[in-house]
Amino acid sequence: MTLSSSADNPHVNTVLGPVPPDELGVVAIHETLLSVVPGAEHAFDLAVDRAQVFESVAAKLRDFREQGGGTVVDSSGMFHGRDVPLYEALSRSTGVHVVASTGMGPEGMLGGYFLTPQTNPPTPWPAERFADLFALELTAGMVVPRVERRGTAGLVATAATRSGMTATDESLFRGAAHAAVSTGTPLSIRYGNDAVSDLEVACTAGLPAGRVVVGGLDRADAVASAAALEVARRGAYVGVDHVGAQDDVHVADAERVALVIQLVEAGFGNRVLLSSSATGVAVGHPGNDVPFAAVLATFVPLLRAHGLGDDDVRQILVDNPAGLLSVRPPDRA
Amino acid sequence: MSRVNTVLGPVAAEELGVVAVHEHIGYGMPGSELDSRWWKTPEERYEETVPKLRRFHEHGRPYGGGTFVDATGICNGRDVDYYRSLSTKTGVHIVACTGFVGGDTALPFFSRASVEYLADQFVHEITVGIGGTGARAGVIKVGVSRGGRMTDLDKRIYRAAARAALSTGVPVLTHLAIDAENAIAIFREEALPLDRVLFGHADDGVNAAKTRDTWIAEQGGRVGFDTFGYETELDDPPFWARPRKERLEHFLRFVERHPGSALASADANCSPLGWPGVKGHTVNYIFEDLMPDLRAAGVDEATITRLFVDDPADFLSIHD
Numbered sequence: 161m162t163l164s165s166s167a168d169n170p171h172v173n174t175v176l177g178p179v180p181p182d183e184l185g186v187v188a189i190h191e192t193l194l195s196v197v198p199g200a201e202h203a204f205d206l207a208v209d210r211a212q213v214f215e216s217v218a219a220k221l222r223d224f225r226e227q228g229g230g231t232v233v234d235s236s237g238m239f240h241g242r243d244v245p246l247y248e249a250l251s252r253s254t255g256v257h258v259v260a261s262t263g264m265g266p267e268g269m270l271g272g273y274f275l276t277p278q279t280n281p282p283t284p285w286p287a288e289r290f291a292d293l294f295a296l297e298l299t300a301g302m303v304v305p306r307v308e309r310r311g312t313a314g315l316v317a318t319a320a321t322r323s324g325m326t327a328t329d330e331s332l333f334r335g336a337a338h339a340a341v342s343t344g345t346p347l348s349i350r351y352g353n354d355a356v357s358d359l360e361v362a363c364t365a366g367l368p369a370g371r372v373v374v375g376g377l378d379r380a381d382a383v384a385s386a387a388a389l390e391v392a393r394r395g396a397y398v399g400v401d402h403v404g405a406q407d408d409v410h411v412a413d414a415e416r417v418a419l420v421i422q423l424v425e426a427g428f429g430n431r432v433l434l435s436s437s438a439t440g441v442a443v444g445h446p447g448n449d450v451p452f453a454a455v456l457a458t459f460v461p462l463l464r465a466h467g468l469g470d471d472d473v474r475q476i477l478v479d480n481p482a483g484l485l486s487v488r489p490p491d492r493a
Numbered sequence: 494m495s496r497v498n499t500v501l502g503p504v505a506a507e508e509l510g511v512v513a514v515h516e517h518i519g520y521g522m523p524g525s526e527l528d529s530r531w532w533k534t535p536e537e538r539y540e541e542t543v544p545k546l547r548r549f550h551e552h553g554r555p556y557g558g559g560t561f562v563d564a565t566g567i568c569n570g571r572d573v574d575y576y577r578s579l580s581t582k583t584g585v586h587i588v589a590c591t592g593f594v595g596g597d598t599a600l601p602f603f604s605r606a607s608v609e610y611l612a613d614q615f616v617h618e619i620t621v622g623i624g625g626t627g628a629r630a631g632v633i634k635v636g637v638s639r640g641g642r643m644t645d646l647d648k649r650i651y652r653a654a655a656r657a658a659l660s661t662g663v664p665v666l667t668h669l670a671i672d673a674e675n676a677i678a679i680f681r682e683e684a685l686p687l688d689r690v691l692f693g694h695a696d697d698g699v700n701a702a703k704t705r706d707t708w709i710a711e712q713g714g715r716v717g718f719d720t721f722g723y724e725t726e727l728d729d730p731p732f733w734a735r736p737r738k739e740r741l742e743h744f745l746r747f748v749e750r751h752p753g754s755a756l757a758s759a760d761a762n763c764s765p766l767g768w769p770g771v772k773g774h775t776v777n778y779i780f781e782d783l784m785p786d787l788r789a790a791g792v793d794e795a796t797i798t799r800l801f802v803d804d805p806a807d808f809l810s811i812h813d
Contacts, residue, residue: 272523277522
C-alpha cells in the first residue's frame with residue numbers, strides 16, 4: 161500500500177512509493193538487481209536483452225519471496241546499472257518491495273564529469289555538489305538520465321577505494337552524509353581499508369552513527385581487526401553482507417556465523433544486518449550466482465544451530481532494517 | 494573508390510563538400526547525464542540543432558555539400574540514432590566517431606580494458622556498426638587527459654586506435670596535440686602513417702604555446718586548427734579562448750609554411766549536453782567568420798577549397 165500523507169507518517173521509500181516500515185518483512189539490505197559496470201552499456205560484445213534481464217531478476221526475487229523475503233534493497237547507487245522503471249515493474253510483478261539507492265563511489269567508478277570537469281583547473285567535485293546531486297534524488301526523484309525523474313531513493317550509498325579513502329571519496333562521503341541528514345534518509349557505506357575511520361568521515365556532516373550501515377564487515381581484514389564490534393559500539397549498523405560468498409576477500413560462512421554470534425552476545429543484536437551482495441544480473445563483470453535468499457535459505461539455519469532464537473533472528477532480519485530504512489524527517493531526527 | 498563512413502552509410506569522398514572536421518552535435522562529460530541541470534527535452538534539442546545544420550547545408554551548396562564530423566567520444570553522449578535523424582532531415586553528411594576524447598572520458602569498463610579489447614571495440618564500430626544502429630564510425634577519436642601529459646590509459650587508447658586505423662583504413666583525430674612526442678612514438682611503433690592522424694586543438698588559448706605544430710607537420714602529421722570561434726572577445730569566453738586575430742595569424746603562418754598539413758574547424762556544440770556551451774558559437778563560424786577572414790587576409794579560393802574540401806576528403810577517405 162501507499163500512504164496518502166507520507167511526510168507525516170513513518171515510512172520507507174520504495175520504488176513504488178512510501179511503505180510503512182512494518183510492512184517490509186525480511187529485508188536483504190545490500191543487493192543489486194541489475195549491476196552494470198559504467199561504460200559496459202557501450203561495449204560492442206555485450207548485448208543486453210531487457211526482457212531476459214527482467215525474467216532473470218524476477219525469478220530471483222520470486223525465489224526470495226518464496227523463502228520468506230519481503231524487501232530487497234538495491235544498494236549500488238545511481239551509476240552502476242540502476243534502472244528505476246525496470247525495478248518498478250519487477251516489484252509490481254513479484255510482490256517484493258524494492259528500495260533503490262542514490263549515491264556513487266568509489267572514485268574509480270565515477271564519470272569524468274565529477275573528476276575532471278570542464279573548468280581550469282579540472283578540480284574534482286567538492287562534497288556540497290555531491291550533496292545537491294544526491295539530495296535531488298531524495299526530493300525530486302531518481303534520474304532516468306536525460307529523460308525524467310521518478311520515485312524516491314530510499315537510501316544513500318557510497319564506497320571508499322579499497323586501498324584507502326581518496327580525497328574524492330571523502331567528498332563523496334561528506335556529500336552523501338549531508339544529503340542523508342537533510343532528508344532523513346539512511347546512509348550505506350562500503351569502507352576502503354579502515355571501516356572505523358571511514359565511519360567517522362561519514363558522521364562528520366552531523367549524521368548520527370545510528371543512521372549509517374557500514375557494509376563489508378565480513379571482509380577478512382575487518383574480521384581480523386574486529387572492526388564490526390567497534391562500528392557497533394559507535395552506534396552504526398554492522399553490515400555482514402556477503403553471506404554465501406566464496407572468495408579470497410571475505411571470510412566463509414562459518415566465520416560469519418561466529419561474527420554474528422559474537423555481536424549478539426556483546427549486546428549488539430540490534431545493530432546487525434545480513435545480506436548477500438547478490439547480483440541479479442551483472443553486465444561487464446562476472447557478478448555472482450548467490451541467490452537473494454541466501455541469508456534465509458542457508459545462513460539463518462546456521463545461526464539457529466548456534467543458538468540464536470526467534471527473537472534475535474527477527475530483530476536482525478526485520479526490525480533492524482526497518483529501523484534503518486525508516487525516513488526520519490530532519491526536524492525529528 | 495574513395496569512401497567515407499557517414500551515419501547513413503558510406504558516401505564517396507567527392508560528395509562531402511565542405512567538411513567541418515571537428516565538431517559536436519552535443520558533448521557532455523561522462524556522468525553529466527545524471528545532473529538534470531543540463532537536461533533538455535528532445536523538442537528543445539532539435540530546435541537548437543536543426544537550424545544550425547540546415548544553415549550549414551545551405552552554406553555548403555556552392556561546394557557541393559557539407560559534412561559534419563562529430564568528434565564526441567563513446568562515453569560523451571554520442572547518440573547515433575539522433576545523428577541519423579538529423580542527417581536525414583537536413584541533408585548534412587554526419588560522420589560519427591569511435592574512440593574516446595581522452596582517457597579521462599573513458600568510463601570504468603573501458604579504462605580497465607586491454608589495448609586488444611579497445612582495438613576490437615573500435616574496429617567493430619568502424620566495420621560492423623555502433624551499438625544497434627547499423628551506422629559505422631568514420632573516424633577514431635583519441636586524446637590527452639587533463640593535466641598536460643599522456644596518461645597510461647591515454648597511451649593504451651592511442652595504441653588501440655593506431656591498430657584499428659591501420660586495419661580499417663579510417664583516420665585518427667586527436668583531442669589536444671600536446672605531448673605529441675609520446676603520441677607519435679606510439680603511431681610509429683604501430684606503423685601508422687602520420688598523415689592518417691589529425692593532431693587537434695593546436696590553436697586553442699591554453700595549449701597553442703605548448704603545441705609543437707611545426708614539428709608535428711615535419712613528422713608528417715596533420716595539424717588541427719579546430720577551435721576557431723572560441724575567442725576572448727566573446728561575452729563569456731571559455732578558459733580555452735584565444736584572441737581572434739592571434740589565432741588567425743597563427744593559422745595563416747602555418748598554412749603558408751605547411752600547405753596540406755592543416756585542417757580547420759570550430760569545435761562548436763549544436764546543443765551542449767553537459768556544459769553551458771558558448772552562446773552564438775556554431776559550426777557556421779567556418780562560413781560566416783573564418784572564410785571571410787581568410788579572404789580578407791588574401792587567401793585565394795583555391796586554397797580555401799583545398800583547406801575545407803580536398804584535404805579533409807583525402808583525410809577522411811578510407812585507405813584500404
